[in-house]
Amino acid sequence: MARHTSETWAFSARTVLAAALAGALFATAPRAEPTLCPAPDPAAVAAISVDAPDPALVERICRVAQTAVEELAACNVVVARPVTIRINDDLPPGCVGQYHCGEGLIEVLSPEFLKERELYDSAFHQLDPKAYFDSIITHELTHAAYDNTFCPFGTCPVTAEFLAYSMQVRSLSEADRLRFLDGMPRTRVETPADLALVLMMAPGKFAQLAWEFYSRPGKGCDYVGKVMAGDVLLDFYLP
Template structure:
């Protein structure tokens, strides 16, 4: 999945967005969506607003504009990703449905959910990266910590049927030991890391309370990672 700190993220490297941008209605800093159709952009505005409310309640308020673009492809160096947040431009890019169908391996737990539901969930995932960067800037913690938060909130904001289908793909149950939240699993099996993150987030005493502590600089439950 995406990493908060990316390399060579200039807009010229990005896949082309495929319609006119739509400024989502409502109060607060602007969210702009560019998608294949106006109806799709309106839908994603609704998804983004719901995500913004939930993330604000988890210590991640939006304080600057966010630009979400549905693209046909991502930069070549991120070809294995489904979405990206470009911290230098405040742009979020997410693959279109055809791109998601191409990029998701049939063996991945993410293949168990419809691409439409996956795309919606990626809005939340990438908004986490955007909002953490807005709050903390370049010194925003280790990638594994940010991906933990992003995956936890991605699953938190999924519909229950989609989340249950994803979870059913792997025989994983709580409690999750801290050693399960490591960079090797993140890089080699991001779907497993996502499920670990969700179960860990849901454990007693964790949830948004833990996220708040992490964003305030507290040590995280990540082995061999300095906060």
Template sequence: MTRRRWTALSLFTVSILVASPALPQSRTCDAPNASVTVGDGDAAALICDAAREAAGIFAACGLPDIPASVRIETVDAFETDCAGIYHCGRGLIEVLSPAALAARDLPDGAFSDLSPEAYFRSVVVHELAHAATDGMPCPYESCVASVEYVAYAMQVKSLGPAAQAGFETAAAIDRAVALEELNPMILFVAPDRFAQRVWTHFTQQDDPCGFVRRLVAGEVVLDHGFFDP
């Protein structure tokens, strides 16, 4: 989820600093087209895994590269129920720490079958998708549904086949999903259901990544001018 919610085209060197009470030292982990600097600890390793996964799936889908100097910080809580926030224009991503995510009681959530570590990695990929597509064209004040479609599609795409199959089983959608069902009202009222509809719609396309590229280019817009988040 973004703070202002909206492509950077450069090859990227992502500087990621994992926030903690103290960072005695940091290390670098390489990802395709990226050098990721993170602090020590379990969260650092998970962020490195997520950055590599994100770089690969974004490239395979023809999405823009993650822009330079994106920083990721882990936090213990948000004022909202978000799992992560991308701060547009600041190159800053905040995500709940693995421990904070594990402590959340979400038995019926779309991602509830994932381990805390897998969920954490997927949230990082989600927020990196926001960073990569910051500045998507929008004819309205906000195109939050279009932006979140891209992020949720990449989040679920980053999961392994077994986790994707479990996600689809939990969604239990056995029909074609129409674009009208992927609207900002559903996103705000039932974000998990929105995520499930996004993945179902994405996998039903003849060219799923082609559809995402059309969203990123502003050729398809899921939002409406009268909706004010």
């Protein structure tokens, strides 16, 4: 869980004036256009753009995102529409990334902020910050892909999070996946309804149980393909 401390700042008249002038200049300055990531085969890879202040970070996110899109497609998760990935260190407490449904926009914390604030949810706390950041990109791109699948309830959070966490863990290196599994609970879910209860009552354990469910015989990428096609739904109607 993220913890943000409030700080009290004392401003002199001069610093207040300077801040006001800087704010006015910033408000009138146009926001830079996101950088379109180069794609070796534009017809095979969804258009990914990155909105980040550091060119080196833009290059890194482009590389991570393009690899993620290709690996997701190999597991029947197709990012079919253009997506913009924006660095935003003002996300709500406890949030490390979010996808804006219908907008093709992903917002994530910067790697530096993620490392300094130690914003790790319980399932991924053993990962190196770099590996964690990269996996968040995969998680949110999965949400972007599932955004194209029809949900009869308006929103299907259990199905969406099952896909996103399964693909996030799948994206880890073997060593990082073993670290993730070291903290895995010894319990398991028996039905999709059990997953729904875990998401509502113990979201910190959901990633691990989703991966356990995904890893069972008869599941894996074939099962994911059925979920992406809308043939399998893990949510159920609650009146």
